[in-house]
Amino acid sequence: MKEMGPPIEQLTHRLSETPPDFLDEPKIGQTGRIHVDAVVNDLLQNLGMAPDAEHLDRFRGSSAFEDRNRLSIVLLLCWLLHDEWFQKASLDINDIWSLLYIEADALADQVAAGKFVSDPDRREELARLSLARVGLCPEGESETQAQDRLTSLSSRERARVLAAARAAEERAREIREKLARKAAEESADKWTRE
Amino acid sequence: MEQITDNERYPTLSDDGRRMLRFLREHPNAPIYRNQSGNRLTAQDLERVRAFEKSEGNIPVKWSPSALPTWVRTFVEKCMNDVPFYRRYGSIPDHFEDLPTISRADLGRDIAVFVPDSLSIERLINFRTSGTTGHPLLIASHPEVAAKYLVFHKRALKRFGIELLNGRGKVGVVLIGYQRKCFTYVSVTPSMDESGLAKINLYPTDWRNTDDRAKYLDALDPEVYTGDPISFEILADLPLKKYPRAIISTSMSMSEALSRRLRNRFGCPVLDIYSMNEAGPIAVADSSVGGHVLLQPHMYVEILDPDGRKVPMGQRGEVTLTGGFNFCLPLLRYRTGDFAALRHSAREPVLVGLEGRPPVRFRTMNGEWINNIEVTHALHKFPIPRFALHQKSDGSLQLKMHGARRYQRAVIGALKELFGDGQPLKLETFRDNDEKVIQYTSEMPGD
Numbered sequence: 001m002k003e004m005g006p007p008i009e010q011l012t013h014r015l016s017e018t019p020p021d022f023l024d025e026p027k028i029g030q031t032g033r034i035h036v037d038a039v040v041n042d043l044l045q046n047l048g049m050a051p052d053a054e055h056l057d058r059f060r061g062s063s064a065f066e067d068r069n070r071l072s073i074v075l076l077l078c079w080l081l082h083d084e085w086f087q088k089a090s091l092d093i094n095d096i097w098s099l100l101y102i103e104a105d106a107l108a109d110q111v112a113a114g115k116f117v118s119d120p121d122r123r124e125e126l127a128r129l130s131l132a133r134v135g136l137c138p139e140g141e142s143e144t145q146a147q148d149r150l151t152s153l154s155s156r157e158r159a160r161v162l163a164a165a166r167a168a169e170e171r172a173r174e175i176r177e178k179l180a181r182k183a184a185e186e187s188a189d190k191w192t193r194e
Numbered sequence: 195m196e197q198i199t200d201n202e203r204y205p206t207l208s209d210d211g212r213r214m215l216r217f218l219r220e221h222p223n224a225p226i227y228r229n230q231s232g233n234r235l236t237a238q239d240l241e242r243v244r245a246f247e248k249s250e251g252n253i254p255v256k257w258s259p260s261a262l263p264t265w266v267r268t269f270v271e272k273c274m275n276d277v278p279f280y281r282r283y284g285s286i287p288d289h290f291e292d293l294p295t296i297s298r299a300d301l302g303r304d305i306a307v308f309v310p311d312s313l314s315i316e317r318l319i320n321f322r323t324s325g326t327t328g329h330p331l332l333i334a335s336h337p338e339v340a341a342k343y344l345v346f347h348k349r350a351l352k353r354f355g356i357e358l359l360n361g362r363g364k365v366g367v368v369l370i371g372y373q374r375k376c377f378t379y380v381s382v383t384p385s386m387d388e389s390g391l392a393k394i395n396l397y398p399t400d401w402r403n404t405d406d407r408a409k410y411l412d413a414l415d416p417e418v419y420t421g422d423p424i425s426f427e428i429l430a431d432l433p434l435k436k437y438p439r440a441i442i443s444t445s446m447s448m449s450e451a452l453s454r455r456l457r458n459r460f461g462c463p464v465l466d467i468y469s470m471n472e473a474g475p476i477a478v479a480d481s482s483v484g485g486h487v488l489l490q491p492h493m494y495v496e497i498l499d500p501d502g503r504k505v506p507m508g509q510r511g512e513v514t515l516t517g518g519f520n521f522c523l524p525l526l527r528y529r530t531g532d533f534a535a536l537r538h539s540a541r542e543p544v545l546v547g548l549e550g551r552p553p554v555r556f557r558t559m560n561g562e563w564i565n566n567i568e569v570t571h572a573l574h575k576f577p578i579p580r581f582a583l584h585q586k587s588d589g590s591l592q593l594k595m596h597g598a599r600r601y602q603r604a605v606i607g608a609l610k611e612l613f614g615d616g617q618p619l620k621l622e623t624f625r626d627n628d629e630k631v632i633q634y635t636s637e638m639p640g641d
Contacts, residue, residue, distance in 0.1 A: 024288075025287055025289070025292040029501060029502070030501030030502060030503055031291075031292060031294070031501075031502055031503070032292060063294075064283075064294030064295075065282065065283065065294050065296075065300075068283055068284055068294065069282070069283065069284030069285070072284055072285065108284070112281075112283075112284040112285045113284050113285050114284070114285030114286070115285070168278050168311075171306075171311070171315075172278070172304070172306035172307055173306075174315060175305075175306035175309050175315050175318065175334065176304075176305075176306050178315055178318050179305065179306075179318060179320040179332055179334060187231070187234075187319035187320060187321060187335065187337075187340065188231070188232070188233060188234045188235075188319050188335070188336075188337040188340035188341070189231065189232065189233045189234075189340055189341070189381045189383065189391055190321075190340045190343045191343055191344050191347050191366075191367050191369070191383075191391070191418070191420055191442075192343065192347065192369065192420045192442055192444045192467065192469060192475070193369060193371075193393075193420075193444070194323060194444055194469050194470050194471045
């Protein structure tokens with residue numbers, strides 16, 4: 001049985017007011033400004049937990065292409081969990097890791113981080129997902145209601161993402177085939193060749 | 195391989211154009227044309243190419259050193275919404291410099307994810323490049339993009355006082371090569387009123403009689419020759435009576451001495467254009483401004499350090515491109531693998547000291563490290579079509595050269611002067627004209 005959490009509106013409102021520091025560029029290699037590992041460390045200490053350095057390594061990132069969106073989502077989750085309500089609750093560090101590791105990773109494949117701030121449905125999805133993963137229900141909702149609403153939000157989005165991914169893969173395949181069918185120089189005239 | 199017909203190769207071909215093709219193919223001194231190709235331009239394509247020439251041909255290439263060109267923000271948004279690869283970056287950053295950079299390796303992994311979703315792929319074509327490292331790369335393109343190259347060539351030629359004149363019934367360009375195997379064909383250029391285009395190989399086996407080379411080229415009397423230093427070296431030795439109005443080289447390794455030789459031989463400007471399959475003609479060398487001036491108004495150039503940060507103005511770093519006219523391959527912070535400094539003159543940005551590939555350090559006899567650009571400067575005065583310098587782990591040098599035999603002693607002297615007394619140096623020649631060249635390499639530890 002899940003415990004009662006804060007009202008969902010409190011969290012969606014918090015996301016819509018994310019301060020610039022949590023929207024800034026994650027530090028990856030020599031680019032970006034925000035050390036996400038330090039932000040995660042602050043969060044956990046704020047929640048009365050003691051993270052070890054090894055766990056924090058994952059929030060440093062090595063490739064902007066692979067890690068930028070994931071770390072941007074981690075920053076948003078940190079901002080969300082900094083809500084006063086969570087400081088008073090007793091959360092399990094494993095749930096927090098699961099949210100910041102696994103869920104952030106999965107979301108990064110589907111949605112650009114900025115949408116979790118600008119799009120009302122995605123704000124609600126992130127707020128509900130965060131509550132569910134730390135074992136809480138939004139205030140005023142039963143566990144079933146909360147689960148139904150989260151499933152509805154995320155499955156619609158997942159279906160959209162899956163359909164888009166399928167279409168993208170099909171198009172990429174067509175492009176590869178189309179290019180492979182053409183002989184290079186048979187293509188078209190240029191006045192110079194590189 | 196896709197089988198295509200002449201109607202597809204030359205969709206707008208007129209009777210005059212047909213006569214030109216016949217003249218090029220059936221001239222008694224013509225080479226053995228081994229292949230076929232065409233412009234593939236429809237009437238609609240041609241209209242777009244002409245409109246593009248009117249707009250892009252005259253806009254100044256300029257931006258403030260302290261601000262992004264105004265079009266870049268819109269371009270970034272379009273890329274991140276419409277191009278699968280860039281969409282993966284996530285949200286559009288507030289600062290352009292926070293965007294990841296990409297390299298040739300990213301394009302090589304899968305070019306398909308760089309083609310915008312909104313683009314019809316029906317008429318997609320490709321250009322294949324093997325590059326200096328031998329890793330093949332397939333570039334997505336379109337007949338319209340190929341035709342637009344000429345807009346930037348004209349822009350470069352204009353800088354040297356040349357306006358192209360040859361149209362119907364005349365030959366506009368001959369692309370020359372000198373390789374054992376070379377793709378050769380004839381075509382016409384619709385945007386130049388169907389002036390003739392021939393891509394030929396000066397290698398003897400492509401001709402029934404080697405004397406035919408000069409006879410054929412004199413008969414064609416092209417307005418422009420384009421090619422690389424090796425083929426120009428051969429061209430300069432042919433007993434041509436008709437001279438072009440301009441020569442365009444798209445290889446960065448053309449020495450000043452060879453350029454001067456060609457200028458003296460043909461009495462025309464020799465343009466050294468920095469060009470690549472990924473982005474088309476980017477810049478043209480202009481000694482009056484001390485570097486290469488940019489040709490594309492919608493190509494933003496940054497100079498980055500190895501960590502992807504902008505270097506201070508005037509410092510050397512990797513040439514990185516955003517924008518371009520190949521709508522099948524929008525480039526967002528593409529690291530070219532070429533190195534230069536960027537200087538903003540009063541009139542335009544200039545690439546200074548442009549060199550292909552990452553800088554290589556060589557150790558001199560007194561233990562000092564020098565950059566490969568110093569070797570380039572030392573050998574600049576010799577008309578060597580092609581060379582490669584390698585330093586072994588024991589400090590000895592291996593110099594590979596093609597042609598310029600009579601300069602060998604002087605070249606060795608120049609290198610010994612640069613590296614110091616007692617520098618061990620072995621001279622070799624390229625076994626094969628088609629051999630790929632990485633110009634500077636070193637086994638020295640720490641490099």
